[in-house]
Amino acid sequence: MKNTKLQAFIPLFYLVWSDDHLTQKEFATLKEFIVSKTGISVEDQDFLLSKIDISNPPSRNELAQWKSDIEKIIQNKPFIKSVFELAGALSEKDSDIYVSESDFLQLENDLGILGEEVIQNFKTKANSFTANSQTTSNFDIQKITALLDGREAAIIKKVKSVISRPEFAYETSTDIHVFRETVYKWCKILADENLGNMAYPKQYGGGENIADYFAIMETLSYHDLSLVIKFGVQFGLWGMSVQSLGTEKHYAKYLKDIGSLKLPGCFAMTETHHGSNVKGLETTATYNHNDQTFTIHTPNKNAQKEYIGNAAVHGQMATVFAKLIIDDHDYGVNAFVVPLRDSNGKVVDGVTIGDCGHKMGLNGVDNGTISFDQVKIPKENMLDRFASVNEKGEFESPIPSDNRRFFTMLGTLVGGRIGIPRSALAAAKSGLTIAIRYSDQRRQFGPEGGAEVPILNYRMHQRRLLPPLAKTYAVHFALQYLTNRFLNKTEAEMQEIEALAAGMKSYSTWSTRDILQECREACGGKGYLSENRIDALKNDTEIYTTFEGDNTVLMQLTAKNRLSEFRKSFGEMGSLGIINYVYENAKTAISEKNPIATRKTDEEHLLDGEFHLQAFVHREKTILASAARRIKKLVDSGLEPYDAVNVVQHQMIDVSQAYLERVVLEQFQKAIETIEDQQVKNILQKLNQLYALSQIEKNKAWYLEDGYMEAVKTKAIRKMVNQLCWDIRPDAVALVNAFDIPESCLAAPIAAL
Template structure:
């Protein structure tokens, strides 16, 4: 038996001028990976029928399309290099087909009439063969000629924002700009760098060292300025706290516990003698403190805490006791390691009479850190996050403190054991006392926003540099140029801007609150704390996912942001509980609208609601889908106001129905909790949009208003889309309009895409605070920067280039 003839080498194939125009198709046929043996034979038969092939070329071609003799990779590589070398000056290579590339190769060898036939005729013959091959010729050429493709198109430059990011930073820093600048300067100091590989104990000590540096630099004086007895500028301290939250959140929380809770309890619940004796030491961190309110068995229900402070008139002292295990103070920041004194909330008892919850200063450790007699302290141990904060548990066993240690602004005990208070009623006194401490919720809301801004800055900058997917052989597309990526991040950027304006409003209301509007401010703080912290956890999670595996690396900070912010939804008041407080406040106000000048109040309310129905619930308004209408901020705001009013009226009716039927008040509220939460969310979201629009209108720099307007439109439409089910159920929107809202959001995201990086740069986060390599244009700490080579997504081969 005669041996089958061997397949000619690639060099023999390339030596035949008649085969030159077929080289690209032969290469693709073998590298496609999808052609069957029968398809290869069909291609061979069609190719061998071409009139320009001589006998030798025909014989070589027959062996090269034999499905039983696949060429080895090194032979295919020779064909690829030949194609690239011959076509290296090809212009517009990404627009060529395999047939066009074949004509070019033949033309290089034989001029305008290669192989004895005109170019158009050759091109038609090759196009017929390409159809037989059954691949997407343009995709295949792009995979063959990556250098030619890149030479034919320059890399699009990074998008230039339509506004000045520095000017936008000025808008975001509009209040207390000098304080924010000062804190950024502190945090850029070499002392403030993220530690690596520390034990929990070492990490806690590092955080305490950082806090001491900040106290020495003047952070404490922001909270408790000298010469302003009882008149601290809390707006300045909250601005500092918010800016500090761009850095390590354990430091922020430890500062908040010491200055914001312990120090503020002395400032707001104590009197002049307490201020003079303690606040200077608190400001310099000479007296580290903690805030012992929560108990194991009661948590948010502070009014029913069990810890007791009994007055002993014989000695002029209060005796502090923990009567049961559920009465132990739980999750007390600074308690496990550093605090020397605690503000302890306890049931005040004088001469056998319980007088409600009051606060007392109780020493925990001596100047050398030794725990004092009668005090028991346990470490809560490692947590999900914030492990730089030393949370602990506290028990008190017959601990005696002087009568003067009672923080007695709202309730006093004389030496003889007589209790006096300017506020009648335990309940009113209790809520007045807690209202004085609302700064904690305001601060957590602001810190939540800073954490969300950090996560968005990392994710948006990474998305602007990282490439993923695209046409075969061409540069892959930047993540932020994918529609889905824009939709997952840009609405969150808009929400961050909305919250920035809303929280400025909250801080202003808090700083200038009066006795008349104190309860309203407390409800506002509760609602925005919940809204902002829920937004932070959702934003960090979305940013983490948007960064893929890089977002899972500790070095890129998103894991620590996720772990550290998770508890923001719990401390300073569980979010669900806070939202119920918001709803109850709304119901109280709703009831008062009817009680004050009842007839006129009812008529006014009915007229307001009727106007809304006429304007927005009529068929024409409900069906409008034009862009001008969908981007009308009045439309967004009217819709959110309508939702809030409808839910408020519905909840009120539900509760009244139950009370009329004899259901006890607590149970009546319990049965409508879902509706109460919906009401609170509707109200808070309306406030956020309202303040965003107000803030944008007040911006004086006209160059910033277009992008701020688009952000406001995106936030407003996002609110409507997330609640589209409710609006459809209540006839406010019709299905075509709900669909149009979705489409308009997509369009707004596309319009904001060029401004995305500028918008997060405007947050003004120092690089040393952001720290994440992928947020600073690097692949790893100290590693290569993202550039054309590092981010190159060009793929070789023609996998998946088959026509479908």
């Protein structure tokens, strides 16, 4: 430029041309400004106006020159803080330019330019903290693995070594017939390794170790999930139904062959029209006095057995649930062993098998339908632990109520509601391992002039993956607790444990559903390719929220149990119970809901485990009492109880949710208390805090409505969640590596070490 003073305009020109279109409005603003500066000669004004001619933009070279001029100045004069100072420096007369600082600021304002941001953008970016965050190692990974595996370490190690063998290479055929045979073959290998019969009594060849059986299910879930479900159908559902509902004669006859997979079988409960409401099953087992047999029959198409695993191809027998009829009298649902195929695979007369065909996932499992047309079975095929027909052809049972008996039978099968959430947990671990390892390596965008940055350094990405990581750790310990409760159960605890299992099954499988969704999206296009396995993990576990009990229905079961425990505790407290309860609650509320507590936002408080647990417990208690009151009020006002429960159905889910969250937090806290290694303890403490605070954040509307927290506190919690994510990020890869999933099982190329 002829007049060096004009150089002062370079930053403005560069900014209007490079960042945005030069709009009519910008042009008008700049023109007005230039023309109004009477100190500039008309010639110079024309020159300046020529640089903002919409129809004749500056050339690429001119733009590059401007940029380089600006960068040079900023590099040489690091004190420059504003566009005005920059302009002065460029004019080579330092601040002796045509315009006053306030005029210039007004112009910047009119053009929508943020001065300081502009200057920052021209500086070389070396000190970006976003760019600098990276994976480090702050603890001994193996110590965490040992903690997670606990007493089951030996069997876990064995299973991992089996599924890492070459013959367990993933099946890539999309032909379901091929896939089903591969999975069957895998099951056979596991049976040969004595893994299938682990829970059966020793006298029938089993390992008599239920804890190990659950650990096997969970560890197998690092491999193909069709394998896990096929395994679970055969050794869990089919075998355990014989063991739990049958008696000695059935054990002797079947258990060994079931455990060796010589006798593949099914668990035939669900019917087309009866999934959740299994009490309404319509298949009949009619007793024939003349030859002491039962006739198994499917009265209509909608009473056919549906989705039955092992039915379409391999099953030779099935535990069939059917209404027992003696002399036209209905004795409720009971269980019978019914042959389906001979050992050559030929379907027996009277049985019709359908194939459920291709499914969203689990295509290695041969789900099918089964119909019975007057199929006769001998009397001893009735699984008669809880009910039987005596020699005189009379019904006998130690449990008089049909309803009660049926739910007792179902109660013995609750193990499935421990195996499934543990399998779901393993799938979440696999997904997180893949997504977190990838996000640590995948780079995208970066500071101006700097290298691209691992996407795990971005806040949204951390928010997507790290609270789920914390939750996965938390659920791990809660499922360990559930398992231990189940293994050491007393009769009196059964209902509570069944309700806990129903709830944890929902909690864990929904958690896995959400986590794998985040993992898929967090891996972008790579997450969509089947080779990276999120496809299989996600689609296979999709049905986990439905089978072994629909989650929404199970959550209501859990809630009903909580409500009935609540009522009982009133009973136990005597008639003053409810008054005392309300009084006690009010006391707590007063101490925890004072203005200081509801607004407390210091870091020590927000990270305090006692605060977390109190907040969870308060929520649990309050929601439970409120739901109980509401149902009572509705019934009092004349509603049918059935309608009243429907009205509060939404709240019932909250009752369970709040209960389960409290259990999960509590068990995670207890597990951490036992840890001695300080580094391990530190990192798990952080995960625990992240779990607690991200749950509170999720539920913050409730806390605000309740008055337990004020806005200043919920906002501080949001910031703390962000901070914890940031603090945990460097350890994230180590934390997923601690799951110790065999590399051959992970298999995803994007997760390769």
